[in-house]
Amino acid sequence: MPGDWTENDAALAALVNLVVVLADNKYYLGRRLSEWVAGAPSLEEGVSAAAIVQEELGHARVLYPLLEELPFPHRPQPLEREQDRQRRYAVSYVDSPWPAWPHAVAALALIDTAITTMLEHLSGSSYEALARRVGRILHEESFHMAYAEGRVRSLCETEAGRRLLQEQVDVLLPEMLLWFGPPGEAGVEALRSEGLVAGDNEAWRQSYLGRVAPLLLEVGVRLPLGLQWDLAHRRWEWAELPWERWNRLQRRLEKAAVRQ
Protein backbone atom coordinates (compact mmCIF):
# COMPACT_ATOMS: atom_id res chain seq x y z
CA MET A 1 0.00 0.00 0.00
CA PRO A 2 1.09 3.59 -0.56
CA GLY A 3 3.04 5.39 2.15
CA ASP A 4 2.64 8.78 3.86
CA TRP A 5 2.26 10.71 0.64
CA THR A 6 -1.36 9.58 0.55
CA GLU A 7 -1.95 12.35 3.10
CA ASN A 8 -0.84 14.95 0.54
CA ASP A 9 -4.06 15.73 -1.33
CA ALA A 10 -2.36 17.63 -4.14
CA ALA A 11 0.10 14.80 -4.77
CA LEU A 12 -2.62 12.18 -4.61
CA ALA A 13 -4.84 14.03 -7.06
CA ALA A 14 -1.92 14.50 -9.44
CA LEU A 15 -0.97 10.83 -9.14
CA VAL A 16 -4.49 9.62 -9.93
CA ASN A 17 -4.49 11.93 -12.92
CA LEU A 18 -1.09 10.69 -14.05
CA VAL A 19 -2.10 7.03 -13.80
CA VAL A 20 -5.29 7.47 -15.79
CA VAL A 21 -3.50 9.59 -18.39
CA LEU A 22 -0.84 6.91 -18.89
CA ALA A 23 -3.38 4.09 -18.96
CA ASP A 24 -5.83 5.84 -21.30
CA ASN A 25 -3.09 6.76 -23.76
CA LYS A 26 -1.86 3.15 -23.76
CA TYR A 27 -5.41 1.89 -24.16
CA TYR A 28 -6.32 4.14 -27.08
CA LEU A 29 -2.94 3.73 -28.75
CA GLY A 30 -3.50 -0.03 -28.65
CA ARG A 31 -7.06 0.29 -29.94
CA ARG A 32 -6.13 2.58 -32.82
CA LEU A 33 -3.11 0.52 -33.82
CA SER A 34 -5.19 -2.67 -33.73
CA GLU A 35 -7.28 -1.25 -36.55
CA TRP A 36 -4.13 -1.18 -38.71
CA VAL A 37 -2.82 -4.69 -38.00
CA ALA A 38 -4.42 -5.96 -41.20
CA GLY A 39 -3.66 -2.76 -43.07
CA ALA A 40 0.07 -2.55 -42.43
CA PRO A 41 2.13 -2.39 -45.64
CA SER A 42 3.68 -5.83 -45.17
CA LEU A 43 2.86 -9.06 -43.39
CA GLU A 44 5.92 -8.65 -41.17
CA GLU A 45 4.90 -5.14 -40.12
CA GLY A 46 1.36 -6.36 -39.44
CA VAL A 47 2.52 -9.20 -37.21
CA SER A 48 4.81 -6.87 -35.26
CA ALA A 49 2.02 -4.32 -34.93
CA ALA A 50 -0.24 -7.05 -33.52
CA ALA A 51 2.38 -7.87 -30.88
CA ILE A 52 2.66 -4.19 -29.95
CA VAL A 53 -1.13 -3.87 -29.71
CA GLN A 54 -1.22 -6.81 -27.33
CA GLU A 55 1.44 -5.23 -25.15
CA GLU A 56 -0.04 -1.72 -25.15
CA LEU A 57 -3.39 -3.09 -24.04
CA GLY A 58 -1.54 -5.24 -21.50
CA HIS A 59 0.17 -2.14 -20.12
CA ALA A 60 -3.22 -0.46 -19.74
CA ARG A 61 -4.51 -3.63 -18.07
CA VAL A 62 -1.88 -3.48 -15.32
CA LEU A 63 -2.06 0.30 -14.82
CA TYR A 64 -5.83 0.66 -14.42
CA PRO A 65 -6.06 -1.40 -11.19
CA LEU A 66 -3.88 1.23 -9.47
CA LEU A 67 -6.89 3.55 -9.69
CA GLU A 68 -8.82 1.16 -7.45
CA GLU A 69 -6.01 1.14 -4.93
CA LEU A 70 -5.42 4.87 -4.56
CA PRO A 71 -7.52 6.45 -1.78
CA PHE A 72 -8.99 9.25 -3.84
CA PRO A 73 -12.72 10.01 -4.03
CA HIS A 74 -13.11 10.84 -7.72
CA ARG A 75 -11.18 8.13 -9.49
CA PRO A 76 -11.94 7.71 -13.19
CA GLN A 77 -13.29 4.32 -14.20
CA PRO A 78 -10.90 1.92 -15.96
CA LEU A 79 -11.69 1.25 -19.61
CA GLU A 80 -12.63 -2.10 -21.08
CA ARG A 81 -14.57 -0.61 -23.97
CA GLU A 82 -14.22 2.84 -25.52
CA GLN A 83 -17.74 3.82 -24.43
CA ASP A 84 -17.15 2.91 -20.77
CA ARG A 85 -16.27 6.50 -19.90
CA GLN A 86 -17.12 9.70 -21.75
CA ARG A 87 -14.20 11.76 -20.47
CA ARG A 88 -10.97 10.73 -22.17
CA TYR A 89 -7.54 11.30 -20.73
CA ALA A 90 -5.73 10.53 -23.97
CA VAL A 91 -4.31 12.84 -26.61
CA SER A 92 -6.78 13.91 -29.29
CA TYR A 93 -4.74 12.14 -31.99
CA VAL A 94 -6.12 8.77 -30.84
CA ASP A 95 -9.77 9.90 -30.68
CA SER A 96 -10.79 8.36 -33.99
CA PRO A 97 -9.59 5.58 -36.29
CA TRP A 98 -6.60 6.63 -38.37
CA PRO A 99 -7.28 6.95 -42.09
CA ALA A 100 -3.79 5.89 -43.21
CA TRP A 101 -0.70 3.93 -42.13
CA PRO A 102 1.53 7.03 -41.67
CA HIS A 103 -0.77 8.03 -38.80
CA ALA A 104 0.11 4.76 -37.07
CA VAL A 105 3.82 5.32 -37.67
CA ALA A 106 3.62 8.86 -36.30
CA ALA A 107 1.71 7.68 -33.24
CA LEU A 108 4.20 4.92 -32.47
CA ALA A 109 7.15 7.25 -32.91
CA LEU A 110 5.71 10.24 -31.07
CA ILE A 111 3.02 9.06 -28.62
CA ASP A 112 4.52 5.78 -27.47
CA THR A 113 7.91 7.43 -27.06
CA ALA A 114 6.38 10.24 -25.00
CA ILE A 115 4.72 7.74 -22.66
CA THR A 116 7.98 5.81 -22.37
CA THR A 117 9.86 9.02 -21.55
CA MET A 118 7.36 9.70 -18.77
CA LEU A 119 7.58 6.14 -17.46
CA GLU A 120 11.36 6.37 -17.27
CA HIS A 121 10.89 9.15 -14.75
CA LEU A 122 8.57 6.93 -12.70
CA SER A 123 10.80 3.87 -12.42
CA GLY A 124 12.11 5.02 -9.04
CA SER A 125 8.76 6.30 -7.78
CA SER A 126 8.02 6.13 -4.05
CA TYR A 127 4.72 4.57 -5.11
CA GLU A 128 6.15 1.07 -5.30
CA ALA A 129 3.17 -0.59 -6.96
CA LEU A 130 3.58 1.81 -9.88
CA ALA A 131 7.38 1.52 -9.97
CA ARG A 132 7.16 -2.30 -10.17
CA ARG A 133 4.81 -2.16 -13.13
CA VAL A 134 6.84 0.54 -14.84
CA GLY A 135 9.98 -1.61 -14.72
CA ARG A 136 8.23 -4.40 -16.57
CA ILE A 137 6.57 -2.05 -19.07
CA LEU A 138 9.88 -0.40 -19.94
CA HIS A 139 11.38 -3.85 -20.47
CA GLU A 140 8.76 -4.49 -23.17
CA GLU A 141 8.93 -1.00 -24.64
CA SER A 142 12.47 -1.35 -25.99
CA PHE A 143 11.08 -3.41 -28.88
CA HIS A 144 8.39 -0.81 -29.59
CA MET A 145 10.97 1.94 -29.97
CA ALA A 146 13.08 -0.13 -32.34
CA TYR A 147 9.99 -0.95 -34.37
CA ALA A 148 8.85 2.67 -34.52
CA GLU A 149 12.26 3.85 -35.64
CA GLY A 150 12.33 1.19 -38.34
CA ARG A 151 8.90 2.21 -39.64
CA VAL A 152 9.88 5.89 -39.70
CA ARG A 153 12.99 5.06 -41.73
CA SER A 154 11.06 2.76 -44.04
CA LEU A 155 8.32 5.32 -44.69
CA CYS A 156 10.86 8.03 -45.44
CA GLU A 157 12.67 5.98 -48.06
CA THR A 158 10.38 7.60 -50.63
CA GLU A 159 9.57 11.26 -51.08
CA ALA A 160 5.85 10.51 -50.97
CA GLY A 161 6.18 8.60 -47.71
CA ARG A 162 8.25 11.35 -46.12
CA ARG A 163 5.67 13.94 -47.14
CA LEU A 164 2.87 11.90 -45.54
CA LEU A 165 4.82 11.50 -42.31
CA GLN A 166 5.68 15.20 -42.32
CA GLU A 167 1.97 16.05 -42.36
CA GLN A 168 1.37 13.88 -39.30
CA VAL A 169 4.41 15.16 -37.42
CA ASP A 170 3.19 18.72 -38.00
CA VAL A 171 -0.13 17.81 -36.39
CA LEU A 172 1.01 15.50 -33.60
CA LEU A 173 4.34 16.81 -32.32
CA PRO A 174 2.89 20.08 -30.93
CA GLU A 175 0.27 18.11 -28.98
CA MET A 176 2.94 15.82 -27.57
CA LEU A 177 5.06 18.78 -26.44
CA LEU A 178 2.00 20.14 -24.64
CA TRP A 179 1.42 16.70 -23.12
CA PHE A 180 4.38 17.12 -20.78
CA GLY A 181 2.62 20.12 -19.25
CA PRO A 182 3.54 23.76 -18.65
CA PRO A 183 6.78 24.48 -16.78
CA GLY A 184 6.39 24.37 -13.00
CA GLU A 185 2.95 22.70 -13.09
CA ALA A 186 1.55 22.62 -9.55
CA GLY A 187 0.54 18.94 -9.56
CA VAL A 188 3.95 17.92 -10.83
CA GLU A 189 5.67 19.91 -8.11
CA ALA A 190 3.52 18.06 -5.55
CA LEU A 191 4.53 14.72 -7.07
CA ARG A 192 8.20 15.71 -7.03
CA SER A 193 8.04 16.80 -3.40
CA GLU A 194 6.89 13.30 -2.42
CA GLY A 195 9.44 11.46 -4.53
CA LEU A 196 6.67 10.10 -6.73
CA VAL A 197 8.27 11.25 -9.96
CA ALA A 198 11.73 12.34 -11.08
CA GLY A 199 12.43 15.36 -13.29
CA ASP A 200 9.95 18.09 -14.14
CA ASN A 201 7.82 19.24 -17.07
CA GLU A 202 10.66 20.88 -18.92
CA ALA A 203 13.16 18.10 -18.27
CA TRP A 204 10.69 15.52 -19.60
CA ARG A 205 10.06 17.60 -22.74
CA GLN A 206 13.77 18.04 -23.39
CA SER A 207 14.43 14.35 -22.82
CA TYR A 208 11.64 13.48 -25.27
CA LEU A 209 12.88 15.86 -27.93
CA GLY A 210 16.40 14.52 -27.50
CA ARG A 211 15.03 11.16 -28.52
CA VAL A 212 12.59 11.95 -31.34
CA ALA A 213 14.00 15.09 -32.98
CA PRO A 214 17.35 13.64 -34.17
CA LEU A 215 15.60 10.74 -35.89
CA LEU A 216 13.12 13.02 -37.65
CA LEU A 217 15.89 15.32 -38.83
CA GLU A 218 17.99 12.39 -39.99
CA VAL A 219 15.21 11.07 -42.26
CA GLY A 220 14.50 14.51 -43.66
CA VAL A 221 11.37 15.45 -41.72
CA ARG A 222 11.30 19.14 -40.80
CA LEU A 223 10.52 20.01 -37.19
CA PRO A 224 7.38 22.14 -36.69
CA LEU A 225 7.09 25.16 -34.37
CA GLY A 226 10.54 26.38 -35.38
CA LEU A 227 12.03 23.69 -33.17
CA GLN A 228 15.80 23.81 -33.11
CA TRP A 229 18.75 22.87 -30.97
CA ASP A 230 20.19 25.82 -29.09
CA LEU A 231 23.88 25.00 -29.06
CA ALA A 232 24.77 27.73 -26.57
CA HIS A 233 22.25 26.59 -23.97
CA ARG A 234 22.34 22.92 -24.98
CA ARG A 235 18.57 22.60 -25.15
CA TRP A 236 15.75 22.43 -27.67
CA GLU A 237 13.95 25.70 -28.32
CA TRP A 238 10.67 26.37 -30.09
CA ALA A 239 8.10 29.03 -30.78
CA GLU A 240 5.00 29.40 -28.58
CA LEU A 241 2.95 26.28 -27.94
CA PRO A 242 -0.87 26.59 -28.19
CA TRP A 243 -1.49 26.47 -24.44
CA GLU A 244 -4.86 28.20 -24.90
CA ARG A 245 -6.18 24.96 -26.42
CA TRP A 246 -4.58 22.70 -23.83
CA ASN A 247 -6.89 20.77 -21.52
CA ARG A 248 -4.70 20.35 -18.44
CA LEU A 249 -6.98 17.85 -16.70
CA GLN A 250 -7.38 15.47 -19.60
CA ARG A 251 -3.95 16.37 -21.01
CA ARG A 252 -5.14 16.75 -24.54
CA LEU A 253 -5.43 19.39 -27.21
CA GLU A 254 -8.95 20.70 -27.67
CA LYS A 255 -10.21 21.46 -31.14
CA ALA A 256 -9.84 25.10 -32.17
CA ALA A 257 -13.01 27.12 -31.54
CA VAL A 258 -14.99 27.78 -34.70
CA ARG A 259 -15.23 31.50 -35.41
CA GLN A 260 -18.81 32.76 -35.81
Next chain:
Amino acid sequence: MGAQDMPTPAQVREALREVMDPELPVSIVDLGLVRGVEVRDDTVHVRLTFTSLGCPCTDVIKEDVQERLLLLPGVRRVEVEEVFEPWSVRDITPEGLITLRELGIT
Protein backbone atom coordinates in the same frame (compact mmCIF):
# COMPACT_ATOMS: atom_id res chain seq x y z
CA MET B 1 -6.96 -28.80 10.10
CA GLY B 2 -3.44 -28.36 11.46
CA ALA B 3 -0.50 -26.88 9.58
CA GLN B 4 1.23 -30.27 9.62
CA ASP B 5 -1.39 -31.52 7.18
CA MET B 6 -0.62 -28.86 4.63
CA PRO B 7 1.62 -29.50 1.60
CA THR B 8 5.14 -28.12 1.65
CA PRO B 9 6.12 -25.41 -0.86
CA ALA B 10 8.04 -28.11 -2.77
CA GLN B 11 4.90 -30.21 -3.02
CA VAL B 12 2.96 -27.15 -4.22
CA ARG B 13 5.56 -26.57 -6.94
CA GLU B 14 5.30 -30.22 -7.93
CA ALA B 15 1.54 -29.84 -8.28
CA LEU B 16 2.04 -26.69 -10.36
CA ARG B 17 4.03 -28.80 -12.84
CA GLU B 18 0.65 -30.12 -13.93
CA VAL B 19 -0.58 -26.63 -14.83
CA MET B 20 0.31 -26.15 -18.46
CA ASP B 21 0.67 -22.93 -20.40
CA PRO B 22 -2.46 -22.80 -22.60
CA GLU B 23 -0.39 -22.01 -25.70
CA LEU B 24 2.56 -24.37 -25.16
CA PRO B 25 2.84 -27.93 -23.84
CA VAL B 26 5.13 -26.72 -21.06
CA SER B 27 4.20 -26.33 -17.42
CA ILE B 28 4.17 -22.90 -15.85
CA VAL B 29 6.99 -24.08 -13.57
CA ASP B 30 9.22 -25.08 -16.50
CA LEU B 31 8.29 -21.87 -18.29
CA GLY B 32 9.66 -19.93 -15.32
CA LEU B 33 6.41 -18.18 -14.44
CA VAL B 34 6.27 -19.28 -10.78
CA ARG B 35 8.23 -16.75 -8.74
CA GLY B 36 7.31 -17.80 -5.23
CA VAL B 37 5.21 -20.18 -3.12
CA GLU B 38 4.20 -19.71 0.49
CA VAL B 39 2.03 -21.92 2.67
CA ARG B 40 0.28 -20.32 5.65
CA ASP B 41 -2.35 -22.11 7.70
CA ASP B 42 -4.82 -23.42 5.11
CA THR B 43 -3.78 -20.91 2.43
CA VAL B 44 -1.33 -21.22 -0.42
CA HIS B 45 0.05 -17.99 -1.88
CA VAL B 46 1.56 -18.20 -5.34
CA ARG B 47 3.49 -15.38 -7.01
CA LEU B 48 3.30 -15.48 -10.79
CA THR B 49 4.78 -13.45 -13.59
CA PHE B 50 3.77 -13.76 -17.23
CA THR B 51 5.64 -13.88 -20.51
CA SER B 52 4.14 -10.51 -21.45
CA LEU B 53 1.93 -7.94 -19.71
CA GLY B 54 -0.43 -8.44 -22.65
CA CYS B 55 -0.45 -12.22 -22.31
CA PRO B 56 -3.99 -13.30 -23.27
CA CYS B 57 -3.79 -16.35 -20.99
CA THR B 58 -3.34 -14.68 -17.61
CA ASP B 59 -6.86 -15.35 -16.38
CA VAL B 60 -6.84 -18.94 -17.64
CA ILE B 61 -3.52 -19.66 -15.92
CA LYS B 62 -4.69 -18.08 -12.65
CA GLU B 63 -7.87 -20.18 -12.72
CA ASP B 64 -5.91 -23.36 -13.51
CA VAL B 65 -3.55 -22.67 -10.59
CA GLN B 66 -6.50 -22.19 -8.25
CA GLU B 67 -8.22 -25.32 -9.48
CA ARG B 68 -5.13 -27.55 -9.18
CA LEU B 69 -3.97 -26.35 -5.78
CA LEU B 70 -7.42 -26.64 -4.21
CA LEU B 71 -7.13 -30.38 -4.90
CA LEU B 72 -4.17 -30.63 -2.51
CA PRO B 73 -5.07 -32.04 0.92
CA GLY B 74 -5.66 -29.33 3.51
CA VAL B 75 -5.69 -26.40 1.09
CA ARG B 76 -8.79 -24.25 1.56
CA ARG B 77 -7.67 -21.05 -0.07
CA VAL B 78 -5.37 -20.16 -2.95
CA GLU B 79 -4.09 -16.63 -3.50
CA VAL B 80 -2.52 -15.89 -6.87
CA GLU B 81 -0.51 -12.69 -6.95
CA GLU B 82 0.59 -11.28 -10.29
CA VAL B 83 4.05 -9.82 -9.87
CA PHE B 84 5.63 -7.78 -12.59
CA GLU B 85 9.07 -9.31 -12.75
CA PRO B 86 10.67 -9.46 -16.18
CA TRP B 87 10.51 -12.76 -18.04
CA SER B 88 12.80 -14.05 -20.80
CA VAL B 89 13.65 -17.39 -22.41
CA ARG B 90 16.51 -17.65 -19.93
CA ASP B 91 13.86 -18.35 -17.28
CA ILE B 92 12.79 -21.60 -18.99
CA THR B 93 14.14 -24.75 -17.32
CA PRO B 94 16.29 -27.25 -19.30
CA GLU B 95 13.28 -29.61 -19.36
CA GLY B 96 11.10 -26.86 -20.80
CA LEU B 97 13.69 -26.00 -23.43
CA ILE B 98 13.93 -29.65 -24.53
CA THR B 99 10.15 -29.82 -25.01
CA LEU B 100 10.13 -26.58 -26.99
CA ARG B 101 13.05 -27.74 -29.18
CA GLU B 102 11.22 -30.98 -29.93
CA LEU B 103 8.35 -28.84 -31.21
CA GLY B 104 10.71 -26.79 -33.35
CA ILE B 105 10.40 -23.71 -31.11
CA THR B 106 13.80 -22.42 -30.11
